[in-house]
Amino acid sequence: MMRNVGGVIVLSLLLVFVQLAAGESFSPPGTPKNIICRSPEKETFTCWWEPGSDGGLPTTYALYYRKENSDTVYECPDYKTAGKNSCFFNKNDTSIWVTYNITVVATNALGRAFSDPVEIDVVYIVMPNPPEEVTVTVIEDTNWPFLRVSWEPPEKADTRSGWITLIYELRIKLENEDEWEVHPAGQQKVFNIFSLRPDSTYHVQVRCKPDHGFWSEWSGTTFVKVPDYFPRERSMWILIAVFAAFIILTFTFIWLSYMKIHNLKHYVLPPVPGPKIKGFDKKALKNGKFEDIFSSLVVSDFPPTTSNYEDFIVENLEVFVPEEQELIMEDSKDLQDDSIKSENSTCDNDSGRGSCDSHTLLIDKGGGDKEEALQSDQEGSQDERVPTSPEEVMEEDLLACCDEKNSPDISEKVKFTPSLISPLPRYNLMNQPNPPEIGKKHCLSDSLLNPDSLPSYFTQPPSTKNDFRSNPWECNFNHKQHPLHPQTTGKEHLQVQNEISWVHVDRTEASLGVQAPSVRSTEYVEVQRVSGGNMVLLHPVSAGQENSGTMSHQTEHYSRVKTVNNDSGLLLLQKESTGEEMGICLSEEEVESRATSNGYTASITPTSEKPMVGINSTLPILDDRMASGYVDTATMFGLPTY
Amino acid sequence: MAPHIRPVSPLFVALVCLAFCSRLSRMKAASICTNSQTGCHFLSLANLFDRVIHHSARMHGISNDLHSEFELYFLPSKNRVSRNCHTSTILTPNGKENAQRIAREELTEVILKLLLAWRDPLWHFHQNMARHHKFNNLSSNKSLEMSEMVHELRKGVQKVAEKMQMLGIISNSLGTLGSREALLASDSPEWRLMNDYNLLYCFRRDSNKIQNYLKILKCRIVPEHGC
Numbered sequence: 001m002m003r004n005v006g007g008v009i010v011l012s013l014l015l016v017f018v019q020l021a022a023g024e025s026f027s028p029p030g031t032p033k034n035i036i037c038r039s040p041e042k043e044t045f046t047c048w049w050e051p052g053s054d055g056g057l058p059t060t061y062a063l064y065y066r067k068e069n070s071d072t073v074y075e076c077p078d079y080k081t082a083g084k085n086s087c088f089f090n091k092n093d094t095s096i097w098v099t100y101n102i103t104v105v106a107t108n109a110l111g112r113a114f115s116d117p118v119e120i121d122v123v124y125i126v127m128p129n130p131p132e133e134v135t136v137t138v139i140e141d142t143n144w145p146f147l148r149v150s151w152e153p154p155e156k157a158d159t160r161s162g163w164i165t166l167i168y169e170l171r172i173k174l175e176n177e178d179e180w181e182v183h184p185a186g187q188q189k190v191f192n193i194f195s196l197r198p199d200s201t202y203h204v205q206v207r208c209k210p211d212h213g214f215w216s217e218w219s220g221t222t223f224v225k226v227p228d229y230f231p232r233e234r235s236m237w238i239l240i241a242v243f244a245a246f247i248i249l250t251f252t253f254i255w256l257s258y259m260k261i262h263n264l265k266h267y268v269l270p271p272v273p274g275p276k277i278k279g280f281d282k283k284a285l286k287n288g289k290f291e292d293i294f295s296s297l298v299v300s301d302f303p304p305t306t307s308n309y310e311d312f313i314v315e316n317l318e319v320f321v322p323e324e325q326e327l328i329m330e331d332s333k334d335l336q337d338d339s340i341k342s343e344n345s346t347c348d349n350d351s352g353r354g355s356c357d358s359h360t361l362l363i364d365k366g367g368g369d370k371e372e373a374l375q376s377d378q379e380g381s382q383d384e385r386v387p388t389s390p391e392e393v394m395e396e397d398l399l400a401c402c403d404e405k406n407s408p409d410i411s412e413k414v415k416f417t418p419s420l421i422s423p424l425p426r427y428n429l430m431n432q433p434n435p436p437e438i439g440k441k442h443c444l445s446d447s448l449l450n451p452d453s454l455p456s457y458f459t460q461p462p463s464t465k466n467d468f469r470s471n472p473w474e475c476n477f478n479h480k481q482h483p484l485h486p487q488t489t490g491k492e493h494l495q496v497q498n499e500i501s502w503v504h505v506d507r508t509e510a511s512l513g514v515q516a517p518s519v520r521s522t523e524y525v526e527v528q529r530v531s532g533g534n535m536v537l538l539h540p541v542s543a544g545q546e547n548s549g550t551m552s553h554q555t556e557h558y559s560r561v562k563t564v565n566n567d568s569g570l571l572l573l574q575k576e577s578t579g580e581e582m583g584i585c586l587s588e589e590e591v592e593s594r595a596t597s598n599g600y601t602a603s604i605t606p607t608s609e610k611p612m613v614g615i616n617s618t619l620p621i622l623d624d625r626m627a628s629g630y631v632d633t634a635t636m637f638g639l640p641t642y
Numbered sequence: 643m644a645p646h647i648r649p650v651s652p653l654f655v656a657l658v659c660l661a662f663c664s665r666l667s668r669m670k671a672a673s674i675c676t677n678s679q680t681g682c683h684f685l686s687l688a689n690l691f692d693r694v695i696h697h698s699a700r701m702h703g704i705s706n707d708l709h710s711e712f713e714l715y716f717l718p719s720k721n722r723v724s725r726n727c728h729t730s731t732i733l734t735p736n737g738k739e740n741a742q743r744i745a746r747e748e749l750t751e752v753i754l755k756l757l758l759a760w761r762d763p764l765w766h767f768h769q770n771m772a773r774h775h776k777f778n779n780l781s782s783n784k785s786l787e788m789s790e791m792v793h794e795l796r797k798g799v800q801k802v803a804e805k806m807q808m809l810g811i812i813s814n815s816l817g818t819l820g821s822r823e824a825l826l827a828s829d830s831p832e833w834r835l836m837n838d839y840n841l842l843y844c845f846r847r848d849s850n851k852i853q854n855y856l857k858i859l860k861c862r863i864v865p866e867h868g869c
Contacts (some may be wrong), residue, residue, distance in 0.1 A: 043738055097736050
């Protein structure tokens, strides 16, 4: 007995010693965890558990279960079929709609561990196998092929008898993408997929789930290649094109509506500028006197020589015109539209200030408008107004000055810098050949006539304005091209240029008038102020006569401008070669008649905004004048009336 | 007298018409199918089956929701909950083989028994919930719907049974048996002892049984359509 006890003690000591020698610590097993039970077909089920630590000792696991409302404990019938740490319940052991209470026990040499009990009902733990026989075919009946996916329920799940009802779900993605497109399919076993990308490969997977249970795993990927088909996208492009066109049209209409028709017309069809031909008399064209027109085109000194260019530089232009002198300013539109336009202002370019200011003659405001109107009429475009604006400005300045009845402020009033003139090609160029002829207005006033009072014969800026205003004299001037523009050599003329475009030329003897013979050395131009300032009558005065006989001539030929119709009256001052002097403020009609009688016509259009072109057959007149020793004819240049 | 009758009489007439019309429509449906004899009947039977199966599925869904809610909010202890459902006396097949082995009449009878057994308990359950405000509005609506559905589903299954009897698929011995046992089941006071959670648990299971049995019945009788 003592030996037995001693033996046991020795053995236990040995055991402990062995354990200590081994260097391990042993412990009872850890509790099994995470018991999961699943049934693939609602007829059998399997439970898996996670073993805890084994405590270093061999541990065995056992599963015990109890059925509902029964205290009988059964042990798992099958530990092997389902693998390690599992328990398989076959059909005989499985009862549906019965609650199982399952517990897993871990046992090792040192102890036991009980897991938490799990209650399951097989009905609610059904997790079927993935669907089988997943086939994907490309249906190419139409131009737009589509995919048809079909599958079969898992073999084990008995859907035929109605025991299990499965609902399906499939997902598809392109080969290169990461995101799946999931499509629920209900209970059907066929599914169509449309809107495929041509020439690409798709991956398809299917899974299923019972009414109340878990989703199965996704089936194996099925690959399908969509062939390259021609997508009928033409209709889409046509739609897009139509839509874009519609939008463009809409915007165009909106834009058009914003732009005024007038502007649009100008924008689309810019008016053709009229021909500016030096010596070309538009008015004559209108009147049909072609011979006059073409004759005026003959310019002897064209192309202009360099010497002529100097003429265009208006350095000093002084016109001293007594205030009482009335100047009739006539704007000839023929050649230079711009000058005409500027002439529309009440002050002619040529005329001195006085003429501008003449109350009878002048409509200050109208003049400016007139000029603008003239411009617009003639040019028809706004563009040309711009260059004339400096002219207008000048004219306006002149006009302003006209109002002042001051002593001629020659330096201020009319000062034409070269810059003013030079940028006016049309005018200048045209005038170049006949610088002296070109629209120069000579406004001579009584005071002017006096040689004393004409300090500005020579290149002095005419203080025309002041003079003109009070001048009963008429200033004749050729605005534009007019051949009547006689410039006498050696004679200095007072030339009042209201318009910048006017070229003050004339110091030289060179006869200006290509168009017209240099009728006179000094040319006095009667400026008739036309109502509204559109028309300016220029009476070239023969140079030779000027000095001496200017006075007389003047007396003879200058006439006062009585009245100037505001509307469009042109005052034509006609001077007969005979010396009669007619200061006639004529209405348009009168003017015309007179003009015709004298051999020239001055057409005045009383209607507003009608360009008036006074075409004067200057040549013949000049000739006449010349014959008489001086040129009295007042050439009327059509002024556009408004 | 006359003024009272006047507003009432058209209403009365309308009601009568409605009743007759409904009857007529039903008869009409049957008369249509008489032309093509068996196909039409089976088709209509399948249709009926589909309707009752759909109805039972919906009922089971509601019971499942209520049970989950109860479990979530009231957290009953899971230890040893007695699952003594009062319908345990009704023998029901608890496996697929058993369900397939059982006769159609028995299966139909089981279904009807189950449905009858739950008519009163569910009604009282709903009353209980409404009175004690244990559920929110949504859940109390569900309980009401659940009790009504049991009632309607039972009628529907009865109709199916009549149809099958008419077609000769099942024998005519159904009526009396079912009702007697069902009455017994419903008279037992056991269900009054169940607490709410148990009641919901039991009903959830029984509604699942009903749905499953109906499906089995359908696939056994009219397997062509969706089985």
